[in-house]
Amino acid sequence: MSEKCLYKKAQDDDDLDTLSTVCFQINPGVQLREVPTNGEEYLLKVIKERQSYSTVTKCNKDYSKFAKNQSCFVKELPHAKAPDKLKPTIEWQNIQVADFSDVRMYISRLLAKKSLWPKNLDTVAIESNNINSWKSFFAEREPTLRCVLGLNQTLLDRGLEMLTEILNKVEKGETIDHKTE
Template identity: 65%
Template sequence: MKSNKKCFHKKVKFDGDSDSLLTPCFQINSDVVLKEIPTTGEEYLLRVIKEREKFSTVSKCDKDFSKFAKNQSCFVEELPHSKAPDNLRPTIEWQNIQVADFSDVRMYVSRMLSKKALWPDDVLKLELNPNNIPAWKNLFEKDPKLSCVLGLHSAMLDRGLEILTEILDDVKPGSTLDHKIGQWIYAFLACTRPPLISDTTSILRNLARKCAEIRSHLDPDDESSKTAAVPLNIFICLVSRYFRQYDLAD
């Protein structure tokens, strides 16, 4: 069947002396005069062409980077990530179990978030100044409850997890994190909202690196170190495999 549609092809003639493949899309009559305020389509096109001629075809950055301070960089410097001793490194099977269990907890939290009308009254009563460190630490001395974390918005979740990571700086070499602090970290991770923004990702990576650092100070020859490494391995596993920071994985 023969189509009735007409095709119009633009004939392009290349100039061998020109080093440009740019060709005009519209032809403007030579009688068109450049006006301050165009009144026709051709006058408007002529004005656009004249304004474009004021700029170079290829733009380049002319900033003098030598004026930057020596301690400034356009790149973010990654902190080192301590590797696990062979006898403290978790198996991939163990890590898969942790990710599966954590996924179930996250699913439960998601269902709770979708039913705010059914929340108990104490969920929405937690109010903290994000910069009040003593208030945060006072909260973390209590037993962690889902009602204390579920009502926090993303920025507060990030801030709480950031402070929990800073608390890990107090862990002495050869020791592991406090059980209650570990429960709080797990609760904050379970309530962290997707999709992750860059700040949240940075906090999660800092947590994994801090846990790896604490683990690196455990005595691999001490039988109790295997138990001490468990919570550290869990958080490294969740950050790397659930939150997809795979370069930090064991």
């Protein structure tokens, strides 16, 4: 029976993560044989073989003959162009850009005046899972952009979940108020 020994090499922290770090330590008393009879002899043979190879190898191939044939089977198709009567007109595009700009400026003005808003928008407790308290919250406030921007993100997410629950409970044929009472 062979003895099992573990060898630990004293290493610096700099040598721990390099590719040349030895992974398996071999007993210095292991002899290199033609045909390995155990794992340590096999590892020693592999290490010796690896030392005879260069670290980086380069293939001397002539790639010029491949370059001219590289795209012979690929044909570039022209891009399909939309008919002129389906393209949006310049006037329509200008209207869309103007509308977007107006909305963006409106939101910017609202956020600039946020310090003047009432501080009581966060009246519903974040942990509150009570649908009735959310219904009263929705009934007390107009569903405006200012109201939505005034809520913190956690409260806004919880409010949207509650709105979804309220809407799922609406029976077929029933209606809800615009304030979701």
